[in-house]
Amino acid sequence: MSGEALTVRDLRVTFDGFPAVDGVDLDVHPGDLRFLIGPNGAGKTTLVDAVTGLVKATGSVRFGGTELLSRPVHRISRLGIGRTFQTATVFEGMTVLQNLDIAAGADRGPLTLLRRRRGVPQQVTRALETTGLTALRDRPAGTLAHGQKQWLEIGMLLVQDVRLLLLDEPVAGMSHEEREATGELLQRVAEERTVVVIEHDMDFMRSFARSVSVLHAGRVLSEGTVAEVQADARVQEVYLGRASEPAAAPGPEPAPRPVNPAVPVAEEA
Numbered sequence: 073m074s075g076e077a078l079t080v081r082d083l084r085v086t087f088d089g090f091p092a093v094d095g096v097d098l099d100v101h102p103g104d105l106r107f108l109i110g111p112n113g114a115g116k117t118t119l120v121d122a123v124t125g126l127v128k129a130t131g132s133v134r135f136g137g138t139e140l141l142s143r144p145v146h147r148i149s150r151l152g153i154g155r156t157f158q159t160a161t162v163f164e165g166m167t168v169l170q171n172l173d174i175a176a177g178a179d180r181g182p183l184t185l186l187r188r189r190r191g192v193p194q195q196v197t198r199a200l201e202t203t204g205l206t207a208l209r210d211r212p213a214g215t216l217a218h219g220q221k222q223w224l225e226i227g228m229l230l231v232q233d234v235r236l237l238l239l240d241e242p243v244a245g246m247s248h249e250e251r252e253a254t255g256e257l258l259q260r261v262a263e264e265r266t267v268v269v270i271e272h273d274m275d276f277m278r279s280f281a282r283s284v285s286v287l288h289a290g291r292v293l294s295e296g297t298v299a300e301v302q303a304d305a306r307v308q309e310v311y312l313g314r315a316s317e318p319a320a321a322p323g324p325e326p327a328p329r330p331v332n333p334a335v336p337v338a339e340e341a
């Protein structure tokens with residue numbers, strides 16, 4: 073295991089005075105496969121947006137000792153931090169290989185990119201193998217199944233040698249088989265990199281998480297192993313939709329959608 077730790081301290085993001093992320097501390101160690109769970113509106117996506125520079129935040133986010141807050145998005149990405157979105161963003165008209173090649177050349181000039189066309193760069197070959205897309209390399213990305221598009225997007229981060237991957241609901245809308253394959257892919261990726269996965273599906277979390285942080289109303293409600301988090305009465309309350317507003321923190325919190333831990337939840341809007 074190699075790599076850098078992600079250290080988040082007192083992270084806060086407000087939208088028009090509403091605290092979407094309300095003082096989050098988080099430590100994710102190299103080689104971890106951390107699941108970030110919590111009801112809709114808990115602040116999971118906003119947290120990832122803050123780490124990757126998409127929204128303004130206060131507090132501190134360090135990766136490998138480097139402070140990320142207040143750096144522009146492209147700078148943060150160049151530090152080896154990559155994320156996927158809830159909807160896959162691949163170039164549908166281009167082949168799998170072209171998508172990976174463009175991602176691999178994202179940092180380089182057009183001449184380098186031209187030269188690279190002569191052969192498949194090693195990191196592209198490796199990403200095809202890791203994601204299981206080798207046989208599909210000449211297929212237009214638009215013709216891939218939903219799961220395969222997510223794997224391609226993860227592959228596009230791998231060829232950029234991203235060392236911290238933040239994945240926003242990567243298995244939403246996937247079949248059971250695709251979920252299993254994705255979980256195994258994430259485990260392979262986490263052998264050499266640090267992975268944070270936002271997820272709703274408790275079964276998927278149980279099978280693949282190494283550690284879990286539960287977010288609720290912009291705060292970390294509980295943290296630990298899958299077993300520890302599941303045994304936490306506060307987590308059970310939130311996931312059964314019985315959580316009451318803490319008296320000390322009134323606010324315009326949106327009602328968390330009741331989530332049954334035994335039932336996979338459909339992708340949010």
Ligand code: ADP
Pocket residue numbers: 087092110111112113114115116117118119326340
């Ligand atoms: P999650 O990903 O856990 O479902 P989000 O991070 O998307 O939650 O949202 C957290 C809270 O912040 C929600 O109440 C949401 O409505 C609010 N929010 C998210 N993005 C914005 C935005 N751009 N402007 C205003 N409010 C937002």
Ligand code: MG
Pocket residue numbers: 116117118
């Ligand atoms: Mg979200």
